[in-house]
Amino acid sequence: MAIWVLAQASNASAQSAPPAAGTPAAPAQPAAPNEEIVVVAEPGDRSSIDRTTYIVRDNAEARSSNSLDLLTHVPFVDVNPNGQIRLLGTGGVKILIDGKPVADAATMLRNLQGSQVAKIEVISNPSAQFSAQGTGGIINIVTRRSAVAGIGGSVTANGDNFGTAELKVSPTWTRGRLSLSGSVDLKHNGSSANESDQQRDRVGPGGALVLESIERVVNRYSGDNVSGNLLISYKPTAKQTISVTAFAVAGNSRSFGASDFVLGSNLGDAFQQTSEGTDRYDFQDVSADYRREGQRDGETLTASAKYTRFGVRGDNSFLTTNGSGTAAVFVSRSDTDHSAATFKLDYVRPFGTKRRLSFGGTLERVRDDILRQQDGRAVPGGPDLALSSDSGGSWLEESAYVTYQAPFLGGTLLPGLRVEGRRYAFANRGVVGPELHRFFPSLHLERKLAKKLTADLSYSRRVAWPEIGSLDPALRFSDPRTADAGNPALRPEITHAFEAKLSLKGTRRSVEVTAFSRKTEDSWSSLSELNPGDVLVTRQVNFGTRLLRGASAVLQGSIGRRLSYSLSGNVADERLRSNGLAPALAGVGVDYGGSAKLEYREGKDGRRGADHVTLNARYSGPSSDGFSRYSSYVQADASWSHALTDRLSGVVKIADLVPTSFRSTSVSADSVSHETYRSRGRRITVSLTRSLGARPSR
Numbered sequence: 258m259a260i261w262v263l264a265q266a267s268n269a270s271a272q273s274a275p276p277a278a279g280t281p282a283a284p285a286q287p288a289a290p291n292e293e294i295v296v297v298a299e300p301g302d303r304s305s306i307d308r309t310t311y312i313v314r315d316n317a318e319a320r321s322s323n324s325l326d327l328l329t330h331v332p333f334v335d336v337n338p339n340g341q342i343r344l345l346g347t348g349g350v351k352i353l354i355d356g357k358p359v360a361d362a363a364t365m366l367r368n369l370q371g372s373q374v375a376k377i378e379v380i381s382n383p384s385a386q387f388s389a390q391g392t393g394g395i396i397n398i399v400t401r402r403s404a405v406a407g408i409g410g411s412v413t414a415n416g417d418n419f420g421t422a423e424l425k426v427s428p429t430w431t432r433g434r435l436s437l438s439g440s441v442d443l444k445h446n447g448s449s450a451n452e453s454d455q456q457r458d459r460v461g462p463g464g465a466l467v468l469e470s471i472e473r474v475v476n477r478y479s480g481d482n483v484s485g486n487l488l489i490s491y492k493p494t495a496k497q498t499i500s501v502t503a504f505a506v507a508g509n510s511r512s513f514g515a516s517d518f519v520l521g522s523n524l525g526d527a528f529q530q531t532s533e534g535t536d537r538y539d540f541q542d543v544s545a546d547y548r549r550e551g552q553r554d555g556e557t558l559t560a561s562a563k564y565t566r567f568g569v570r571g572d573n574s575f576l577t578t579n580g581s582g583t584a585a586v587f588v589s590r591s592d593t594d595h596s597a598a599t600f601k602l603d604y605v606r607p608f609g610t611k612r613r614l615s616f617g618g619t620l621e622r623v624r625d626d627i628l629r630q631q632d633g634r635a636v637p638g639g640p641d642l643a644l645s646s647d648s649g650g651s652w653l654e655e656s657a658y659v660t661y662q663a664p665f666l667g668g669t670l671l672p673g674l675r676v677e678g679r680r681y682a683f684a685n686r687g688v689v690g691p692e693l694h695r696f697f698p699s700l701h702l703e704r705k706l707a708k709k710l711t712a713d714l715s716y717s718r719r720v721a722w723p724e725i726g727s728l729d730p731a732l733r734f735s736d737p738r739t740a741d742a743g744n745p746a747l748r749p750e751i752t753h754a755f756e757a758k759l760s761l762k763g764t765r766r767s768v769e770v771t772a773f774s775r776k777t778e779d780s781w782s783s784l785s786e787l788n789p790g791d792v793l794v795t796r797q798v799n800f801g802t803r804l805l806r807g808a809s810a811v812l813q814g815s816i817g818r819r820l821s822y823s824l825s826g827n828v829a830d831e832r833l834r835s836n837g838l839a840p841a842l843a844g845v846g847v848d849y850g851g852s853a854k855l856e857y858r859e860g861k862d863g864r865r866g867a868d869h870v871t872l873n874a875r876y877s878g879p880s881s882d883g884f885s886r887y888s889s890y891v892q893a894d895a896s897w898s899h900a901l902t903d904r905l906s907g908v909v910k911i912a913d914l915v916p917t918s919f920r921s922t923s924v925s926a927d928s929v930s931h932e933t934y935r936s937r938g939r940r941i942t943v944s945l946t947r948s949l950g951a952r953p954s955r
Contacts, residue, residue: 306662306669306671306701306702306703306713307380307382307383307384307386307671307699307701307715308378308379308380308383308397309378309379309380309769310376310377310378310379311331311376311377311378311379312375312376313327313371313372313374313375313376313377314862318371318869318896318898318908319370319371319372319374320370320371320372320411320413320425320427320944320946321371321413321415321908321910321942321944321946322370322371323366323367323368323369323370323371324365324366324367324369324370324371324374324398325363325366325367326371327371327374327377328342328366328377328396329873329875330854330873331377331379332379332769332811332813332823332825333345333379333381333771333809333811333825333827334379334396335850335852335875335877342396343393343877344379344381344393344394344396345381345393345394345771345773345807345809345827347393347775347805347829347848348393349391349392349393349394349721349750349752350391350393350394350395350396351388351390351391351393351394351395351396352365352366352395352396352398353387353388353395353396353397353398354369354397354398354400355397355398355399355400355502355544355546356387356397356399356561356601357544357561357563357599357601358388358390358597358599358621359565360542360565360567360595360597360623361540361565361567361595364506364538364540364567365504365542366398368442368482368484368504368506369398369400369486369504370425370427370440370442372401372411372427373400373401373427373438373440373486374398374399374400374401375399375400375401376399377396377397377398377399378395378396378397378399379394379396380394380395380396380397381394381756381771381773382394382699382701382715382716382717382754382755382756382773383395383699383717383719384660384671384673384699384701384717385658385659385660385673385674385675385697385698385699385717386603386615386617386658386660386673386675388619388656388677389656389675389677389695389697389718389719389720390677390719390720390721390722391719391721392719392720392721392750392752392754392775392777400488400502401438401488406431406432407430407431407432407950408428408429408430408949408950409428409429409430409431409948409949409950410426410427410428410429410438410948410949410950411425411427411946411947411948411949412424412425412426412427412946412947412949413425413427413944413945413946413947414944414945415908415942415943415944415945416942416943417447417940417941417942417943418939418940418941419447419448419449419937419940420445420447420448420479421444421445421446421447421449421942422444422445422447423442423443423444423445424442424443424444425440425441425442425443426440426441427439427440427441428949429949429950434491434492434493435489435490435491436488436489436490436491437487437488437489437490438487438488439485439486439487439488440484440485440486441483441484441485442483442484442485443483444481444482444483444484444508445480445481446478446479446480446481446482446510447479448477448478448479449477449478449479449937451475451476451934451935451936451937452473452474452475452476452934452935452937453473453474453476453932453933453934453935454471454472454473454474454931454932454933455470455471455472455473455474455518455930455931455932455933456468456470456471456472456930456931457470457787457793457928457929457930457931458928458929458930459787459928466929470518470519470738471518471519472516472517472518472519473516473517473518474514474515474516475514475515475516476512476513476514477512477513477514478510478511478512479510479511480508480509480510480511481508481509482506482507482508482509483506483507483508484504484505484506484507484508485504485505486502486503486504486505487502487503488500488501488502489501489502496549496550496551497547497548497549497550498546498547498548498549499545499546499547499548500545500546500548501543501544501545501546502542502543502544502545502546503541503542503543504540504541504542504543505539505540505541505542506538506539506540507538507539507540508537508538508539509535509536509537509538510535510536510538511533511534511535512532512533512534512535512536512573513531513532513533514530514531514532514533515529515530515531515532516529516530516531516532517529517530518530526579526636527579527580528577528578528579528636528637529577529578530575530576530577530578531575531576532573532574532575532576533573533574534571534572534573534574535571535572535573536569536570536571537569537570537571538567538568538569538570539567539568540565540566540567541564541565541566541567542563542564542565542566543563543564543565544561544562544563544564545561545562545563546559546560546561547559547560547561551606553606553607554607554610555605555607555613556605556606556607557603557604557605558602558603558604558605559601559602559603559604560601560602560603561599561600561601561602562598562599562600562601563597563598563599563600563601564596564597564598564599565595565596565597565598565599566594566595566596566597567594567595568592568593568594568595569591569592569593570591570592570593571589571590571591571592572588572589572590573588573589573590574586574587574588574589575587575588575589575633575737577634577635577636577637577737578637579636579637579638583637583638584637585633585634585635585636585637585638585639586633586634587631587632587633587634587635587642587737588631588632588633589629589630589631589734589735590628590629590630590631591627591628591629591630591733592626592627592628593625593626593627593628594624594625594626595623595624595625595626596623596624597621597622597623597624598621598622599619599620599621600619600620600621601617601618601619601620602617602618602619603615603616603617604616604617611663611664612661612662612663612664613661613662613663614659614660614661615658615659615660615661615662616657616658616659616660617657617658618655618656618657618658619654619655619656619657620653620654620655620656621653621654622651622652622653622654623651623652623654623725624649624650624651625649625650625651625724625725625726626649626684627646627647627648627649627725627726627729627731627733628646628647628648629644629645629646629648629731629732629733629734630644630645631643631644631645631734632644633737634737635737635738635790635792636737640790642737642790644732644734646731646732646733647684648683648684648729648731649683649684649725649729650681650682650683650684650725650728650729651681651682651725652679652680652681652682652722652725653679653680654677654678654679654722655677655678656675656676656677656678657675657676658673658674658675658676659673659674660672660673660699661673665702666702666704667704667705668702668703668704668705669702669703669704670700670701670702671699671700671701671702671703672698672699672700672701673698673699673700674696674697674698674699675696675697675698675699676694676695676696676697677694677695677697677720678692678693678694678695679691679692679693679694679722680692681725681728683725683728683729691728693722693749695718695720695749695751696718697717697718697719697720698716698717698718699715699716699717699718700715700716700717701713701714701715702714702715709761709762709763710759710760710761711759711760711762712757712758712759712760713756713757713758713759713760714756714757714758715754715755715756715758716753716754716755716756717754718751718752718753718754719751719752719754720749720750720751720752721749721750721752721781722749723747723748723749723797725743726743727743727744727747727797728743728744728745728747729742729743729745730742730743730744730745731743732794734792737792738791738792738793739792739793739795740792740793740794740795741794741795741796742794742795742796743796743797744796744797744798746799747781747797747798747799748779748799749779750777750778750779750780750781751777751778751779752775752776752777752778753775753776754773754774754775755773755774755775756771756772756773757771757772757773758770758771758772763814765814765815766812766813766814766815767812767813767814768810768811768812769810769811770808770809770810771808771809771810772807772808773805773806773807773808773809773829774804774805774806775803775804775805775806776802776803776804776805777802777803777804777805778802779799779801780799780800780801780802780803780833781797781798781799781800782797782798782800782884782885783795783796783797783798783884783885783923784796784797784798784884784923785884785923785928785930786928787928793928793930795923798884799836800833800835800836800884801833801834801835801836802833802834802836803831803832803833803834804831804832804833804834805829805830805831805848806829806830807827807828807829807830807848808827808828808829809825809826809827810825810826810827811823811824811825812824812825819857819858819859820855820856820857820858821855821856821858822853822854822855822856823852823853823854824851824852824853824854825851825852826849826850826851826852827848827849827850827851828847828848828849829847829848829849830846830847831846831847831848831880831881833846833881846879846880846881847878848878848879848880849878850875850876850877850878851875851876852873852874852875852876853873853874854871854872854873854874855871855872856869856870856871856872857869857870857871860900862900863900863903863906863948864900864903865900865901865902865903866899866900867898867899867900868897868898868899868900869896869897869898869899870895870896870897871895871896871897872893872895873892873893873894873895874891874892874893874915875891875892875893876889876890876891877889877890884923884924885921885922885923885924886921886922887919887920887921887922888918888919888920888921890917890918890919891915891917892913892915892917893913893914893915894910894911894912894913894914895910895911895914896908896909896910896911897909903948904947904948905945905946905947905948906945906946906947907943907944907945907946908942908943908944908945908946909941909942909943909944910940910941910942910944911939911940911941911942912939912940912941912942913936913937913938913939913940914939916935916936916938917934917935917936918933918934918935918936919933919934919935920932920933920934921934
């Protein structure tokens with residue numbers, strides 16, 4: 258898989274005002290042939306001192322990939338086999354699109370085509386301008402808001418050796434003050450499979466582990482979905498922009514599973530279980546933005562409104578038989594509806610050329626409705642289960658911020674303050690909704706130490722607010738022997754983040770080193786316990802205090818005209834202090850990981866005969882969050898793109914070059930659970946992309 262990060266915007270933008278979140282992106286600066294990183298970007302693409310910006314090219318590789326693929330190749334960003342996004346080696350990352358929160362980040366990232374992304378802002382220690390949510394930082398995906406005059410865009414078709422087939426049509430049209438762009442994506446997901454081994458031990462007298470069950474599971478998945486988006490941008494005057502964006506996904510997924518498991522300490526009770534499930538989902542997201550530039554250079558007013566809704570309806574059945582042929586049937590049905598409305602206002606007021614005041618606020622309301630019904634028997638001879646829960650609730654978040662950017666000690670100082678609060682209400686009358694308000698200060702200082710060397714120091718206070726499902730105690734089964742539930746006593750995580758960064762940007766290579774310290778109070782962890790019915794119930798609890806201190810580094814450069822490389826690594830010392838709720842799995846540990854990327858280019862990008870070959874390898878060491886430990890894993894992939902003509906390109910990608918194995922262990926006061934995941938094998942995808950519109954000029 259190739260990297261599409263072309264130009265890293267200069268952090269030496271001390272006198273540049275931070276652009277309002279979600280503003281239209283300026284056209285990217287063209288790069289020299291075979292050049293991966295450009296130190297100086299267009300002024301509209303430069304990042305504020307609290308973020309690093311990466312420009313994304315609209316090329317064949319981007320058109321054949323989604324936004325989640327892009328993130329796997331951004332420095333300091335890691336995506337593990339479960340799809341969890343980590344930044345600087347830690348989780349809790351908040352995903353924004355055009356500066357606004359995303360209700361279902363996984364769905365959006367998997368369905369937002371890479372070529373529709375203009376830039377990616379990596380904000381490991383955000384200023385008060387951004388939501389305080391996300392203890393691990395923020396990644397802001399900025400979509401393209403302009404296109405070349407006339408008709409443009411692309412058509413892409415791809416398929417892989419697992420039976421997946423996809424067709425994407427992404428046209429653009431611009432005339433005068435009006436710009437239209439969109440995409441329609443039809444996709445059939447072929448049969449993919451994963452295998453896992455699961456073992457549960459019960460903690461017996463004296464702390465001895467007694468084997469409770471062993472299970473080997475094979476699951477197969479398939480499905481179909483259609484997605485589309487539309488962007489309309491209109492400029493009534495030279496200093497006003499009105500844009501409307503609509504995004505929708507609808508589809509279904511089917512799963513088939515088979516497992517063999519044994520119960521009891523003597524392993525004498527053997528069972529076979531088959532499962533079948535269908536999920537139907539739909540997702541809609543509509544937003545409107547208004548941007549007005551004032552009379553002063555850099556003065557902007559941005560207002561936006563956004564509405565999101567998605568629903569998931571699932572039916573799952575489990576057939577379990579024992580050695581004598583006696584059968585038991587367990588059926589689970591679920592219906593989840595989520596809706597969110599967001600209103601946002603941002604204003605930037607310059608004072609001369611070096612001082613800028615920014616302030617604004619956000620009002621967001623989210624509602625979740627969760628219906629679960631389960632009935633039947635988990636195992637032959639077991640008790641009858643007839644459970645039903647109609648739970649959910651809503652929360653209202655109010656926030657306001659102010660930041661002021663000004664010269665200080667030969668550099669630029671950016672202090673800020675944000676106040677953010679939530680009010681919860683629950684459908685379950687037995688649960689009282691908390692009302693929480695917090696202050697979140699931030700401070701950033703940037704200074705050029707030499708012509709090519711820049712230093713940054715920063716502090717921010719961050720939060721992870723509990724979601725409705727994390728607070729509602731209703732039991733939600735995923736299979737007859739596994740369920741999750743909320744914890745009404747769960748408190749928000751509060752993180753104090755300090756960072757020191759050095760950036761050295763040269764003509765042929767660049768180095769960036771970041772040292773960080775993050776102290777999280779009331780840290781969350783997933784606690785799994787066996788209830789009296791031998792169902793493993795998992796809920797989030799406040800584990801205690803988590804202290805993470807470490808450093809990350811990235812080295813990027815070129816060897817000659819055709820070869821470029823990127824090396825990154827992170828290491829952190831992690832210390833966990835339990836509040837005494839349950840024994841910790843690990844009190845002290847070291848988190849570490851790294852990645853290596855090698856690229857070869859020949860010919861001019863987008864011209865007949867051009868070639869681009871990329872090799873990627875990523876390693877993540879073991880990690881822990883208190884009651885759970887995750888094993889190390891290795892991922893590797895490769896891609897080759899070739900321009901068959903000036904308008905037609907082919908891309909071949911090979912994922913999972915090295916078989917991926919991933920193990921997790923969860924511990925509680927009365928049980929220990931292990932699960933090992935193994936990928937199916939190499940996935941080979943072939944794509945063809947044809948550019949629309951006028952033939953590219955030579």
